[in-house]
Amino acid sequence: MSTKQPANLPIALSTARRQLDYWRSQQPNKRTRLPKELWQQAVALAKEHGLNKTARALNVKYDSLKKHLHEAGADEDSSVRPQPDFIELLPGTMTPSAVECMIEWLNGHDATVRMHIKGVGLSELIALAGMFRSSRT
Numbered sequence: 001m002s003t004k005q006p007a008n009l010p011i012a013l014s015t016a017r018r019q020l021d022y023w024r025s026q027q028p029n030k031r032t033r034l035p036k037e038l039w040q041q042a043v044a045l046a047k048e049h050g051l052n053k054t055a056r057a058l059n060v061k062y063d064s065l066k067k068h069l070h071e072a073g074a075d076e077d078s079s080v081r082p083q084p085d086f087i088e089l090l091p092g093t094m095t096p097s098a099v100e101c102m103i104e105w106l107n108g109h110d111a112t113v114r115m116h117i118k119g120v121g122l123s124e125l126i127a128l129a130g131m132f133r134s135s136r137t
Contacts, residue, residue, distance in 0.1 A: 013049060013057040016041055020058055034060070043072045101125065105132055 009017070020038060024030075034042075046054040046069050055062040103125075105113040117125070 009057055010049060013045060013054065016045055017057055017059070020060075039068045040072070043069050103128075 042054060042058055042060060042065055046065055051066055051069060052062065055065045101117050103115045103117060
């Protein structure tokens with residue numbers, strides 16, 4: 001594995017990398033397994049920054065981190081967030097007018113969608129609201 005750190009590494013990943021490097025330097029046997037606490041820290045960082053980026057930054061095996069992430073997800077059923085839905089708004093489907101508004105949609109799970117819409121007719125706003133409403137579970 002490469003020991004070179006990416007130039008634009010987030011502070012949390014950089015700090016964790018230094019902690020891991022220090023821990024590794026203190027081990028007499030280079031094949032010593034990482035302690036549970038360090039894996040928990042790596043899993044938390046992977047949830048925030050992504051699996052590949054975290055594995056590369058911390059210089060740990062991708063597959064090992066993925067396994068620990070999967071195991072942590074099984075233990076934390078309540079913290080699993082559903083994937084957001086995607087709604088594509090194609091140009092030309094909304095005709096310009098003098099309407100300007102802010103739409104804020106709360107889903108009850110601490111997720112908020114805010115949209116600033118300008119130059120859309122009332123009928124298009126009604127259709128947009130209908131799409132959001134029909135996609136709610």
